[in-house]
Amino acid sequence: MATRRDFIKISALGIGGATLGAGAFNLLKGSGAELATTAAFARYPTYCEVCFWKCAGWSYVDEQGKLLKVEGHADDPHCSGRLCPRGTGGIGMYYDEDRLTTPLIRVEENGRQAFRKASWDEALGMVADKMKAIAGSHGPESMALFNHGSSGHYFTHLLKAYGSSNVVAPSYAQCRGPREAGWIATFGTSVGTPEPTDIRDTRCLVLIGSHLGENMHNGQVQEMSDAIDNGADIITVDPRYSTAASKSRYWLPIKPATDLALLLAWIHVIIYEELYDKDYVERYTYGLDRLKQHVRRMTPEWAYGITTIRPEAIRETARLMASAAPATIVHPGRHVTWYGDDSQRSRAIAILNALLGSWGRRGGFYFPESASLPEFPSPEYPKPKWSWKDTLDGRYPLASMGVTNTVIEASIASPEKEARIKGWIVTGTNLPLAIPDKAQLERAMQSLGLLVVIDTMPMEITGYADIVLPECTYLERYDEVRTSPYREPSLALRMPAIAPTGDSKPAWWIAKQLGEKLGLSEYFAYKDYTEVLDWQLRQVGSSLEEMQRAGVKMIPRKTPLYLKEGEAFQFGTNTGKIELYATEFEKYGFDPLPNYVAHPEPPKNYYRLNYGRAPMHTFSRTANNPNLTDLMDENKLWVNPKVAKIWGLENDQEIWLKNQDGIVSNFPIKVRITERIRWDSVYMVHGFGHSRKELTRSYGKGACDAEMITRPMTDPIMGGTGMRGNFVTFLLEKPEKAVES
Numbered sequence: 001m002a003t004r005r006d007f008i009k010i011s012a013l014g015i016g017g018a019t020l021g022a023g024a025f026n027l028l029k030g031s032g033a034e035l036a037t038t039a040a041f042a043r044y045p046t047y048c049e050v051c052f053w054k055c056a057g058w059s060y061v062d063e064q065g066k067l068l069k070v071e072g073h074a075d076d077p078h079c080s081g082r083l084c085p086r087g088t089g090g091i092g093m094y095y096d097e098d099r100l101t102t103p104l105i106r107v108e109e110n111g112r113q114a115f116r117k118a119s120w121d122e123a124l125g126m127v128a129d130k131m132k133a134i135a136g137s138h139g140p141e142s143m144a145l146f147n148h149g150s151s152g153h154y155f156t157h158l159l160k161a162y163g164s165s166n167v168v169a170p171s172y173a174q175c176r177g178p179r180e181a182g183w184i185a186t187f188g189t190s191v192g193t194p195e196p197t198d199i200r201d202t203r204c205l206v207l208i209g210s211h212l213g214e215n216m217h218n219g220q221v222q223e224m225s226d227a228i229d230n231g232a233d234i235i236t237v238d239p240r241y242s243t244a245a246s247k248s249r250y251w252l253p254i255k256p257a258t259d260l261a262l263l264l265a266w267i268h269v270i271i272y273e274e275l276y277d278k279d280y281v282e283r284y285t286y287g288l289d290r291l292k293q294h295v296r297r298m299t300p301e302w303a304y305g306i307t308t309i310r311p312e313a314i315r316e317t318a319r320l321m322a323s324a325a326p327a328t329i330v331h332p333g334r335h336v337t338w339y340g341d342d343s344q345r346s347r348a349i350a351i352l353n354a355l356l357g358s359w360g361r362r363g364g365f366y367f368p369e370s371a372s373l374p375e376f377p378s379p380e381y382p383k384p385k386w387s388w389k390d391t392l393d394g395r396y397p398l399a400s401m402g403v404t405n406t407v408i409e410a411s412i413a414s415p416e417k418e419a420r421i422k423g424w425i426v427t428g429t430n431l432p433l434a435i436p437d438k439a440q441l442e443r444a445m446q447s448l449g450l451l452v453v454i455d456t457m458p459m460e461i462t463g464y465a466d467i468v469l470p471e472c473t474y475l476e477r478y479d480e481v482r483t484s485p486y487r488e489p490s491l492a493l494r495m496p497a498i499a500p501t502g503d504s505k506p507a508w509w510i511a512k513q514l515g516e517k518l519g520l521s522e523y524f525a526y527k528d529y530t531e532v533l534d535w536q537l538r539q540v541g542s543s544l545e546e547m548q549r550a551g552v553k554m555i556p557r558k559t560p561l562y563l564k565e566g567e568a569f570q571f572g573t574n575t576g577k578i579e580l581y582a583t584e585f586e587k588y589g590f591d592p593l594p595n596y597v598a599h600p601e602p603p604k605n606y607y608r609l610n611y612g613r614a615p616m617h618t619f620s621r622t623a624n625n626p627n628l629t630d631l632m633d634e635n636k637l638w639v640n641p642k643v644a645k646i647w648g649l650e651n652d653q654e655i656w657l658k659n660q661d662g663i664v665s666n667f668p669i670k671v672r673i674t675e676r677i678r679w680d681s682v683y684m685v686h687g688f689g690h691s692r693k694e695l696t697r698s699y700g701k702g703a704c705d706a707e708m709i710t711r712p713m714t715d716p717i718m719g720g721t722g723m724r725g726n727f728v729t730f731l732l733e734k735p736e737k738a739v740e741s
């Protein structure tokens with residue numbers, strides 16, 4: 001087992017895991033080591049697009065104009081000068097020879113469909129004509145945008161100018177939506193991103209599923225290393241022995257799907273042993289008496305029968321949290337769409353933090369602040385006649401952002417019902433690997449009159465497109481200034497280090513050209529995006545020129561970082577207090593106090609499909625990245641030794657998976673036998689099992705978790721799709737199945 005020291009060393013190096021292969025050393029040699037002796041090179045500011053922590057850095061280019069490496073920006077609060085392995089490997093996005101480099105149009109030749117290359121003028125002209133036709137016959141509201149990442153900004157503007165506000169992203173209903181619903185109901189504000197967890201100064205960090213260390217969100221991982229060094233205690237609740245578990249004082253290997261029982265028992269101990277922050281609770285919260293009554297019987301002994309966590313361990317950990325409070329963080333998690341009751345689990349986590357007095361306190365949660373940049377002048381958007389809210393059809397009343405799954409549903413035509421949504425623009429999201437229930441997604445895509453995909457790579461989603469538009473990578477373009485909230489507000493610039501490859505273009509350019517073809521030129525009143533950036537920066541006393549030199553600029557805070565001792569504070573809830581008892585949930589007929597409800601168990605010979613992150617990959621977007629495939633080129637199926645014995649499995653044996661609905665994996669996955677996973681579950685890293693042959697390095701490597709997730713459990717409060725209630729069994733022989741490509 002690695003020691004605490006190892007963990008810190010690893011993250012200090014910026015290369016995750018002990019599996020550092022020869023490729024990683026080459027990567028380092030090919031950058032830092034060489035640079036020290038290279039006389040002339042230029043560096044350009046950027047911020048990373050490999051995930052959404054948005055670390056600022058520099059891209060280095062040599063005299064010949066060759067892109068050498070990306071390095072963290074020393075002054076950037078998100079990364080403190082160090083990128084994670086994915087950020088360092090970001091140059092692989094530029095060098096990937098499988099990239100999209102020209103617009104593509106779907107054509108039918110001799111009954112066979114294929115893509116042909118097209119000019120931008122033709123491809124965009126075709127998109128504009130189809131969008132005009134859709135607006136003409138069904139109204140502009142029947143176009144929707146699916147987006148994730150930087151490019152979404154420009155297409156959101158375009159779609160709103162066109163007359164639709166149907167904008168959705170998988171980062172809500174497939175990721176952090178339930179956490180935001182739980183937090184808004186309790187604290188009157190969402191958690192937001194980056195999470196305002198004051199890990200740097202914490203004395204006790206509780207991770208419930210959050211697998212920091214594999215989840216490589218840079219600032220949090222670095223701060224967690226420092227906190228461990230400073231003697232903070234980590235409590236990890238995870239059915240799997242995660243990297244975080246190996247650094248923890250307590251690892252609670254919970255039975256999957258039972259976290260709510262543990263959380264309620266912790267609340268019980270903290271209330272009945274009077275360990276809560278009395279002054280804080282009295283001053284700021286609403287509903288303690290009802291909460292106390294509610295959890296009366298939810299003792300550690302009660303929770304033991306459900307969670308398999310010993311009552312003493314529940315009591316000891318509750319006391320540990322309270323003794324460190326308010327410098328205790330019960331981490332809200334990020335990918336929290338697990339079992340369909342996720343808003344309620346998030347509520348329980350919020351309540352615990354409230355009882356401990358952690359919200360707005362040093363070592364708990366700080367109040368984040370962001371720099372505010374005015375929008376570039378543009379006419380008012382037309383008012384849409386309807387929006388994504390109408391696709392909810394009365395469900396999910398507390399959805400605060402567009403819900404991908406209901407927009408997908410609303411795109412499906414049936415003999416009885418015409419589809420409300422007729423066309424999609426998809427940018428920066430690989431929907432077939434991000435959305436559960438692929439059959440439904442495919443039905444929707446088959447119904448559409450128009451599907452335009454903007455991507456850098458020939459990912460699965462491009463295979464469904466009518467028109468594919470190639471975006472250049474983040475290293476080849478300007479983008480909006482980063483203004484993410486943090487302890488100190490900051491500005492960070494992304495500018496090109498190198499010219500776009502082939503005929504690829506930045507998203508701002510694509511959206512502007514399309515806008516012009518749609519007759520919306522007045523919404524794009526600039527020649528080049530640098531005009532927008534310079535105008536915006538000048539409004540806050542900076543300039544493009546200053547940012548090109550500095551990369552990152554810190555802005556002084558205007559408001560305090562924490563609550564002041566005894567200060568009166570108005571929370572954004574119905575009562576103006578932190579609502580231990582959620583009046584907003586009550587108003588909509590949901591439990592105002594969270595309850596534990598049992599979830600289905602795997603049938604005989606089936607195992608719960610658990611999935612997560614690897615430090616060197618991001619979702620499906622990096623699986624083909626030449627630098628990162630060097631570090632890890634496939635996922636493996638973690639299987640408990642007892643299960644392996646029953647099935648006679650050996651390490652690295654290839655098996656296929658079949659889920660509870662008879663869906664068989666496209667590709668085999670290699671077995672990894674390990675005690676780190678419980679006997680009732682199997683585990684794999686998300687993002688592998690690519691089925692497009694155009695992805696030459698990742699095609700057929702490993703298995704795809706999304707394929708197996710055919711039965712999401714939807715959160716009635718905000719529409720999140722719980723994805724951890726699917727079960728798989730093993731096929732030891734190659735099944736008869738044609739693989740799509």
Ligand SMILES: Nc1nc2c(c(=O)[nH]1)N[C@H]1C(S)=C(S)[C@@H](COP(=O)(O)OP(=O)(O)OC[C@H]3O[C@@H](n4cnc5c(=O)[nH]c(N)nc54)[C@H](O)[C@@H]3O)O[C@H]1N2
Pocket residue numbers: 049148149151170171174175176334335427428429430431433434435436454455456457459461471472473474507611612618619620621622686705706707709723
């Ligand atoms: N089964 C399963 N489903 C999941 C998850 C899971 O763990 N398992 N995780 C969920 C979570 S937490 C999230 S946040 C979502 C993530 O969902 P997505 O963001 O859709 O994830 P990716 O698979 O990385 O897809 C990103 C797509 O953007 C493209 N891309 C990369 N850079 C650029 C760029 O600069 N411009 C453009 N235009 N495109 C670019 C990539 O090539 C890729 O096609 O998935 C959710 N869905």
Ligand SMILES: Nc1nc2c(c(=O)[nH]1)N[C@H]1C(S)=C(S)[C@@H](COP(=O)(O)OP(=O)(O)OC[C@H]3O[C@@H](n4cnc5c(=O)[nH]c(N)nc54)[C@H](O)[C@@H]3O)O[C@H]1N2
Pocket residue numbers: 051175176208209210211212214215216217237238239240242254255256257258259333334335336338610611612613614615616617618619724
């Ligand atoms: N390297 C890397 N880092 C990333 C990303 C990436 O793609 N790559 N993506 C980023 C994004 S957008 C997100 S949303 C986050 C996601 O990362 P997190 O929010 O940290 O984690 P989750 O995906 O919710 O959960 C994964 C962990 O939950 C455990 N788990 C499974 N079932 C249960 C259960 O019933 N109870 C408990 N307590 N634990 C359970 C799994 O064993 C695993 O360790 O990661 C972010 N960081």
Ligand code: SF4
Pocket residue numbers: 048049050051052053054055079082083084085086087088216217218219
């Ligand atoms: S955490 Fe890693 S991948 Fe994410 S933005 Fe930072 S360097 Fe890039």
Ligand SMILES: [Mo]
Pocket residue numbers: 171174175176334335
């Ligand atoms: Mo996410």
